[in-house]
Amino acid sequence: MEALRGRVLRGLEALRGASGWVIGVGAVLIVLGVLALGSQAFATLATVTLVGVAMCLAGLVEIVHGFRQRGTGRAPFWVLLGALYLVCGILVLRNPTLAAGVLTLMLGAGLAASGIVRIALAFQVRQVTDAWGWLAASGAATLLLGLVVLLQWPASSLTILGLLLGIDLLFAGFGWVRVGLGLRRLTGPVASA
Template sequence: MATDISALHKSEIARMRNRFRAVGLVFAVLGTLAIVLPSVATVLVEEFIAWLMLLWGLAGLLFARSFKAFSEWRIVAVGFAVVAGTGLLFVLVPGWGASFITAILVGVFILEGVLSVLLGLRMSGQLEKWQWIVASGACSFILGIVIMLQWPSTARWVLGFLTGLNFFATGIAMLLVSRATLARISR
C-alpha cells in the first residue's frame, strides 16, 4: 500500500529527503567518474558481470542437481554450466566480456531502432507526435551503427560510459526529488 507523503511528519520527510540526496550524490559522482574514465568503468562493470555470471552458474548447477528425478535436469545443468563457463572465461580473459556485451548492445540498439521507426511510421495516422517515436528509433539505430563501425575499439569504453550516463541520470533524478521534497517541507 502506498503512503501519502502529506500524511508523513516533517521529520520523516526530512529524513527521506536526506536519503535521496545522499544516494543521489553517490550515483551522480560515480556516474561522473564513469563518464570521465569510461575504460576503467568498463573493466569494473565487466568484472562485476563476470563474477555474477560465474556465481550464478555455480549456484544453478547446485540447484540443477536437486532435480535429478526429472529427465530435463541435464538441460538445466548444461545451461547453468554455460553461464558459469562464460563467467569464468570473462574473469580469466578480461576484455572478452566487454567485447561480447558491446556486441550485444550494438544488436539491441540497431534492432530497437528499426522496430521503433517501423512502429512510429505505423502509428503515424493514429498517434499525435508519432515523429518522436521515429526520432528515438533513428537515434538508437545510429548509435548502434556508430558503435559497430568503431568496434572493437568501442568495447574498451562504451559499457563504462553508458553505465556512467545511467548512474549520473539516476543521481540527478534523486537530487531533484530531494530538492522537491525540501520545497514541500518549507510550505
Template sequence: MNTHVGNRWLRFVLLGIASIALGAFAWIDAISVTLASTVLFGVIFIIAGAFQLAHAFSCREWSSRLLSALLGCLYILGGMLLIEEPATGSAFITAFIAISMVIGGAVRSMIAFQNRALSGWWMMMLGGLVTIAIGVMLYATLPWSGLWLVGTLIACELIFAGIGWVQFGLALRRGTVVIERNF
C-alpha cells in the first residue's frame, strides 16, 4: 500500500526541530539526562525481571525453571541498584561501553590489517585505532565520564535524528515522494 505524504512535509520538519531542541536541551544538562536514563534502565530491568519470574513460575514442568527464576531475581536486583545509585550505575554502563569500544576497535583494526592488500584499508585501521583510543580515554576518566557519556550520546542521537527529519521534510517539500508501507 502506498501513502502519499508529500503534502505533509511540515510535520516532518517540525518533528525534526523538536528532536533537535530536545537534543540541545539534553546536551546542556547531559548529567541529568544520564542519571534519568540510568533510572529508566533500572525500571526496565525490574519490569523484565518480574516477567522473567512470572514466566519461571508459570512453567512448573520446565527443568530450567529455577535458573530462570534466579535470572529474574538478578534483573530485579540490578534494576533496584540502578535506581538506588544511578551515578554508580552510569559508571558501570560507561565502563561496559568503553570496554566494548576497545574490543570493537581492536577487531576492526585486525580485520583492516588482514586486508591491507585492499585500497583504503588504512581508513578502517584508523577508525579502529580511534575507537580504541576513545574507549581507553572513557575508561581512564571513570567515574567522571560515567556522569556525562550516556546523556551526551542521547543528545547526539536526538540532534542527528532531528537533522535527518528536517532534511526529509524539506525533500518532501521540493518534490513528490511516495512512501511504501510494508506490513
C-alpha cells in the first residue's frame, strides 16, 4: 500500500509542474462543450461521422489482419468481421441522420434497461446496506432519462447525442480545471504530505 501511495505522490509532483496544461485542457473542453450545446445537431452529426470513420478504419485493419492470418484457418472470420465493420461504417457515413436515430434508440433502451437493473439490485442489497436508497434513486433517474429519450424518439435523434456530448465535455472540462487549480495550491514537496 505504501508503494502505491509513493507512486501516486510522485505522479502528483510531476503533474504539479504541468498544472497550466491541465487547466488549459479543461478550458478547451469547456469551450467545446459550450459549442456542442450551442449546436446540438451539428455536434450529433459530427460525432456520428467520427464513429463512421472509426468503423471504416477498424474494418480495414481487420481485413488486413485477416489476410495476414492466411493458413491459420481463421482468416475468413477476420476478413468477414472487417468487411462488416467497413460496410456498417460506410452506411453510417452515407446517412449519418439515420445512424444518429439508431444510436439514440439504442441509447434510450440501454439507459432504461440499466435503470431497471439498478433498481432491482437496490432492492436485493436492501438488507445489507442503508445506502440502497441511493442506488434505487440512481436507477430511477437513469430509467427516467431512458424513457424520456425513448418517448422523444425519433425527434430527439438530432439533439440527444450532441446534448450529452456537450454536457460530458463541460463536466470533464470543469473537472480538469479544478484538478489543475488544486495542483497549483499544493505547496512544498508532495512526498512529505
